[in-house]
Amino acid sequence: GESVGLHLPTLSVQEGDNSIINCAYSNSASDYFIWYKQESGKGPQFIIDIRSNMDKRQGQRVTVLLNKTVKHLSLQIAATQPGDSAVYFCAENSGTSYDKVIFGPGTSLSVIP
């Protein structure tokens, strides 16, 4: 079936280092991908998105890479800060399916001061 999964449930990084969070998806028809950040006690918040006509998109300290050949998505956080500690979810949409958003199980990022 269709699924979006993250490779690691937890990730610990030193403050100031770069973080890489990975995600694999299985639906070749998916053409829109989103990363969300969920801090403790809060709802998920949008970080960055990418459509399938791109392979890289940059935001403020974050970069999303999309490799459609191997159906892989990654989120890179530069100079990780304590405020980046959260659970990160990837999600996929099919462009023909307005209703369905498939979420991965999430990666919990801990930043070590």
Added chain:
Amino acid sequence: EAQVTQNPRYLITVTGKKLTVTCSQNMNHEYMSWYRQDPGLGLRQIYYSMNVEVTDKGDVPEGYKVSRKEKRNFPLILESPSPNQTSLYFCASKPWGPQGNEKLFFGSGTQLSVL
């Protein structure tokens, strides 16, 4: 401020006592959805609505009802709550943009405990 508002934030109830969790968005979004979040299971979709008077089941609809009488509101109804519905619930909405799908905007969540 653009937002999705859920109420209540916390709710403790007993088995069988009907309850409603409200959700309202002020962004004129067509699409609204309810999710539950459980440890180790991630976010699972309960029901969604693509517009007024249009609702559909998600992955885990059993034991829940929804309605969409107005564009801004999408309440989640538990007619007879059971302990297995103890969970963290999120309402979300999104527009349909010029490129198609867009990101979801989430509420702050409702922590429900059914005793």
